[in-house]
Structure formats: C-alpha cells, structure tokens
Amino acid sequence: MLSGYLVTVLITIGIYIILALSLNLITGYAGQISLGHAAFMGIGAYTSALFYTKAGLGFWPSFLLAGLVAGLLGTILAIPCLRVREDFLAITTMGINFVVEATFLYIPFFGAGMGIGGIDLPHFFGQEISKSGYLALVVLVIGLMIALDRWLTRSWIGLAWAAIREDEEAAGAMGIDVVRFKVLAFALGSAGAGLAGSLYAHFLTFIMPVNFSFAQSMVILSMVVFGGIGTLRGPIVGAIVLGALPEISRPAMEYRTLVYGLLLLLLMRFQPGGILGEHSLLPRSWRKLCTAMQNGKTGQ
Amino acid sequence: MIPLLEVRNLEVTYGEFAAVRGISFDIRDGDLLTIIGANGAGKSTTLRAVMGLLRPRSGQILFRGAEITREPAHLRARRGIRLVPEGRRILPDLSVEENLRLGAYTVPRPGDVADGIERAFTLFPRLKERARQAGKTLSGGEQQMLAIARALMSQPRLLLLDEVSLGLMPILVEQTFATIQALHRHGATILLVEQNARMALAIATRAYVLETGSITLSGTAADLAADPKVKQAYLGG
Numbered sequence: 076m077l078s079g080y081l082v083t084v085l086i087t088i089g090i091y092i093i094l095a096l097s098l099n100l101i102t103g104y105a106g107q108i109s110l111g112h113a114a115f116m117g118i119g120a121y122t123s124a125l126f127y128t129k130a131g132l133g134f135w136p137s138f139l140l141a142g143l144v145a146g147l148l149g150t151i152l153a154i155p156c157l158r159v160r161e162d163f164l165a166i167t168t169m170g171i172n173f174v175v176e177a178t179f180l181y182i183p184f185f186g187a188g189m190g191i192g193g194i195d196l197p198h199f200f201g202q203e204i205s206k207s208g209y210l211a212l213v214v215l216v217i218g219l220m221i222a223l224d225r226w227l228t229r230s231w232i233g234l235a236w237a238a239i240r241e242d243e244e245a246a247g248a249m250g251i252d253v254v255r256f257k258v259l260a261f262a263l264g265s266a267g268a269g270l271a272g273s274l275y276a277h278f279l280t281f282i283m284p285v286n287f288s289f290a291q292s293m294v295i296l297s298m299v300v301f302g303g304i305g306t307l308r309g310p311i312v313g314a315i316v317l318g319a320l321p322e323i324s325r326p327a328m329e330y331r332t333l334v335y336g337l338l339l340l341l342l343m344r345f346q347p348g349g350i351l352g353e354h355s356l357l358p359r360s361w362r363k364l365c366t367a368m369q370n371g372k373t374g375q
Numbered sequence: 376m377i378p379l380l381e382v383r384n385l386e387v388t389y390g391e392f393a394a395v396r397g398i399s400f401d402i403r404d405g406d407l408l409t410i411i412g413a414n415g416a417g418k419s420t421t422l423r424a425v426m427g428l429l430r431p432r433s434g435q436i437l438f439r440g441a442e443i444t445r446e447p448a449h450l451r452a453r454r455g456i457r458l459v460p461e462g463r464r465i466l467p468d469l470s471v472e473e474n475l476r477l478g479a480y481t482v483p484r485p486g487d488v489a490d491g492i493e494r495a496f497t498l499f500p501r502l503k504e505r506a507r508q509a510g511k512t513l514s515g516g517e518q519q520m521l522a523i524a525r526a527l528m529s530q531p532r533l534l535l536l537d538e539v540s541l542g543l544m545p546i547l548v549e550q551t552f553a554t555i556q557a558l559h560r561h562g563a564t565i566l567l568v569e570q571n572a573r574m575a576l577a578i579a580t581r582a583y584v585l586e587t588g589s590i591t592l593s594g595t596a597a598d599l600a601a602d603p604k605v606k607q608a609y610l611g612g
Contacts, residue, residue: 231480234469238477241466248426248460250452250481250529 082206086278088318089213090271095298095310096220097267102296103305104233105260106240107156108165111172112268112295117287119145119269120276121179124191127277134197134277141273142266149265153258160243172289179284190283194276213274217311220267224307227263236260240305290332297335301342303349312351377440379404379533379564380425380456385434387420394420396588397434402533402566407559409596411572411609412585418568419461421585422535425566426458427451438533453481455532459539463522467511471502474510474521478528488528495524498554516547523554534558536567540574552578572609576600584609 098112119141126137152171159167179185197204197212204212227233235256238246247253276282294317302313317335321328348355378401387395395417402408412418423429425436427448436444438454465474475495479488496503499520505513513521519539526534536555540548548571556578559565569575576582579596584605592599599605 234473234477235480237469237473238466238480241468242464244428244448245460245464245466246477247448248428248452248458249477249525250449251477252449 091314093271095314099310101264105236109168111168113287113291114172114175115265115268116272119272123273142270145269146266150262153261192281303352381437383435409567409575409579416585417588457526457531458535461537465510478525491528
C-alpha cells in the first residue's frame, strides 16, 4: 500500500496534470495564450461545491456539472478574447482571472473570504471512497484527457488549430472558421479545468478564492511551458516535475514562485520549447541515440 | 453572362490613407487577368480585399452574381476563392503534407484530399521528396511551389496570386510563370498581381494598370504590352 502522504502528493500532481493538459489545448495547440486558467478551475470547484453542499446533489452529477459550467463560461468568456491577440489576449485572460477570483471573494453566495467547506470525497455504495480509490479516479480522468488529446491532434480540429496558431490570416484564407476553432479550444480547455477544479474541491473538502488566483494560473502555465508546450508529454512531465519539486525540497516550497520564475527564465533563454519540446535537447539526443543503436544493430 | 468576379467602385483605406480609390474590374471564367503597377500602387490591397482579409470602405464585390463584400475570408474560401499571399505564408512548423491537407480544408471527401495531394505531387515532384519535412526547411522556390499547390488543393474557381515571383531567382521566376500559364491552359481562372510586368503581360489574357490606387489603363495583355506609356513606365522603355 502507498502511504497516505504519497497518495496525497500523487493526487495533487494528478490534478495538475489535468490542468496542464487542458491549458495545453488552448495555449499549446490553438496558440491562444491564457494567463487565467485557474479561473476555470475555480469555476469548476465552486460549481461542484455549491451543487454538492447546497443543492444536495451527489459527487458524480456535481463533477459533471463542474465540467459543463466551466466549459460554458469558457465559451462565453472566449468572446472578448476573440478580438485580441498575443499580449492583449494575455492581459484579457489575466483580467478574467481577477474578476472571477473577486466574484468568489466578495459575493456571500460563494462563501466570500471564508470559502466553502464540507465538500466530501465521493461515496461508492454508501461508503466514502479511500484516498487510493480517489487517486484511481484522478488517473482515469487523466487517461480520458490523454485520449481526447490524441483524438484532437489527429483530427482536422488539431490541424485547424495548428494553422490558426501559426498564421491566423492564412488559416482564414484556407477556409478555416478561425472564430469557431478558437471558441472550441477555450470551451474544451475550460471544461477540462472545471473537472480538475471539482476533483480538487472534493479532495481538499474546503476551497477558498485564493486557491484559484492568478498565481495558480502561473503555476499551471509554468508546468506547460517547462515540459514542452504543444506536445502531449510536455505538460504531463512539467506537472510531475514542478508538482513534486515543493514536496521533495522544503526550500523549493518556501521559494516556490522564485524557483518557478528562475526555471522559466532559464528555459526561455536556453530551451524555449521546454525540456521535452519537439526540437529541444533531450528529445533530439534521444532520437540520435535510437538511430545510433539501430545502425549498430543492422551493422552487425 | 455573369462575370465570375465583379468589383465595383472598390475603395480601401488604411486610416486616412486611401490605398485603393474606387476601382472597378471584372474577371470571366477562364481569364488570366493581371494587375500590374509599381510598389505601393494598391495591388496587394485589392487582392486582400477580394479574399476578405481587408474590409473595403465602400464599393461592392460580387462573386458569381452574389454579393460577398461583407463576407469573412473563410466563407469566401468555401465559395472557391483562393489566395496565394505575398511572401507565401506557408505554415512553418507543419510538414509539406500537412500544409497541403490544410489547403483541402474545404474539401469534404477524404478520397478527394488524397487525390489532391497526388495531383500536387505530380505538378511539383520536389514536394513529394519533401513531403515529411517542415515547411520552414524548404528553399524559397520550394515554398512558392507549396504555396501554389496548397491553394490548388481545393480546385478553386478563382485563384488570386500575389507577387508570386518576388524574391525568387530568375530561373525559378520563369518556372513559376510557366506553371501559371499551364494552370490557365487547363482551365483555371487566375487573377495575377505582379511587379514583374513583362512576364505578367506575356502570359495574361487581359490586364489593368494600377497607379496610386486608381486604374489608369486596361485592355488585352497584348495591347498593353505594346502601349508606349506602359513600355516606358513598366517594361523599361
């Protein structure tokens, strides 16, 4: 059996993987920078918490509604994002994060500064699920996100996103409905963040506005960028490494923002594609090694 | 007969600056029309307005009799208008094949997409050799082939070519014009915008001269090529 502490860490990392994968849809594949991903995690967490504690719905309906509501709000909030690009988009999404956090913080319905408590772990056949069971659920959701990622990147949607990311105007001239595909990216990415938020709320059993602040958005974005934006493996590895770092090293916990910031600076300078990006050092060396070994085999 | 494309009193401005000042022209099926003019005369602006990448200040654009003046670019692409933009604008990180597949975005049947890729590889065998390479690794000439091949993927009714010879070495310029001429012979309708007036007039059926946003001369390409004013201003005397 895994120790309780280890399971807790693994669940946290797992939730970050879901968040990183969902942000990767928006920022990695569709190329729309978002500095407000934690807002949609928060919308999912609060939706789930409110349906669970106030409406008396069970875990499963609350969980699914969290994804649905976050996806819908992501679609609506994508509209002001459509007219802006790059740095203006970054500021717009940042603004969305502040507005959403302030809404949770100042409106009593959302528990204001006190947050919402009493959100339990889900029950199976009347019995509260064990932490290991919850970890299995998180892993299942990660599996679904990976399947969605694979399906999207191999379909026309992935190709259309790539075109929009590289040259929006050329994409339009090729018949791609740029608006529709941008909205789709925000909708799917936000829905993923909403599901992660729900898992987060039911695991912590207590949520506060500060959990979904701009700083949290930066943590998620750091994970995506660190691992390798626009790839499947990148955000997963980024979430594992940056998620485990504060647990492994106390100083890294205390100076978390500083460590992440430094890592990002170094990365942007030396490996802008992330440690596992398509053209980064590690994958290239790995491919070279593979070719060398293959040649060695056929040579004998 | 309704023209394939009809442009009436088109005016396009960038802020205060009028780049195109009320021009009218039309293209009929099977035409190879060229608009020649100096740098900054408004040629590219005209093409971009026809594609829907710029919003005209006034005037009308009709395609097969339907007004498309306010329609976004992606809907015009679906009607069969395709632009090969200046500077080629191929997608740098996507492979040659992915670039071609994206060109066929409006083609509904997967079988037709595969046929289109085959056609592109027959037209430009170099692209077949480079099928899996990223667009940015191609040479300038190969990128130009890819840009044209990509536009042809959907078998457009109207092909808009913006300065396709720009920045190519002379032998490639000749090849590119030969390709355009071949496409025209096979029935394509083409609007060609060029600074290289000599080559453009040599292959075109009809021509317009654009000067600081206004059309100053029009006629058959042969007549314009023989016109003393055109000779002096654009053909080097």
